[in-house]
Amino acid sequence: MDPGAGCFSEEQFREACAELQHPSLSGAKWELLVETLGISIYRQLDQQTGLYEYKVFGVLEDCSPELLADVYMDLDYRKQWDEYVKGDERNKIVSLCFWLVDFPSRRELDFEGKKVLVILARSTSVLQFPEKSGVIRVKQYKQSLAIQSDGKKGSKVFMCYFDNPSGQIPSWLINWAAKSGVPNFLKDMSKACQNYRKKT
Template sequence: MDLSYRKQWDQYVKELYEKECDGKTVVYWEVKYPFPMSNRDYVYIRQRRELDVEGRKIHVVLARSASVPQFAERPGVIRVNGYKQSLAIESDGKKGSKVFMYYFDNPGGQIPSWLINWAAKNGVPNFLKDMAKACQTFLKKT
């Protein structure tokens, strides 16, 4: 949820900020893609809720792509229109968390099979390691 912190630890963030539009929090996020590919950008609505399920506190974050006139497409950047994320986090009662995440996006354009294979084998696992490390560092700061 802390976009300024995300920019510190995520090497693929080129631009990331949020803006209130019509009473909703809209996020703009541009992701760096390797040369010779074009960067991708996302415009999405994000909501955060805290649920109490039989005394258990569960944090839920929902996000989905949205067409918002205040965020025009940029030349040279491919807009990701098919994006959806659902995230639920609960303490494990010790020093960790239980996390469920559903993530889908259609990055559009033509992505070479070597990059898809690299992302599946290395990119996603490395990103999850970076995110776990960032979460631990964040907790130490607060």
């Protein structure tokens, strides 16, 4: 049983599948931010926060959907390859930023005759983790990831991402970091997939 299954609706899983098949970039103010390594990254300004929500589309070669999902969900292994992840399996600290995230929920769906793996995560609030002086708490966080075979040995990928450190970090700095941070994260994940094969 998926520990996070009760946190998300069936519709949310199917929305991620739909975005993978038919990117939803019209009718909203999505702009292309960068194209690199077969990946396109779009962003849309959130007027309330001055921060951007991101959508990522593309193909990761040499990473099968199952392998990619396993690497993403293996929180112990992630501490080895993702330089921003520290602490135990429910804590994530980035340059003195703190995320408390619901255990990511993973499901396999049949969508338009294709097998799609979907992983959803979002921020949560737990009283036993009080705020600490000098550590910025990210109070809004959401991420969705949909993966299917590219028909070869790689994966077709859709990812949507947003987080908000509640005004403690200048929005220009966060938005600038995302331009290089998202491609670097995907490169690191691709490399982690190759090492994961050797590890298992």
